[in-house]
Amino acid sequence: MDRTVDAEIAERLLERDEEALRQVMATHGPIVLAMARKVVSEPSLAEEVAQDTFVALWRRPGAYDPLRGSLQGFLLGIARNKGIGLVRREEALRRTRDSLLAEAAVAS
8 A cells, every 4th residue: 555545544544434444454464464473373362463453553543654654564563563562471471380380399
């Protein structure tokens, strides 16, 4: 999409046009999911990241500024950041679980 189309979509999102969101998801969904899969190895978690990306756009459409870049680039950045956050949370949970299991093994 070019910036004119991105600006039009951004305006429609600000007006809470659900069809605009469906259009964005249809256009950018596959590449957003591909980015999520690069960051998150678990397919179901990658789908969650992709969905969260579009939810974030819907909740805060004003966060996207067509003058600063393409909508696709904006969405890919959100997906990447959400994916990294998820991976970090999962890793922290794993470390905590492993630590608790190790402590339990020592205590028994």
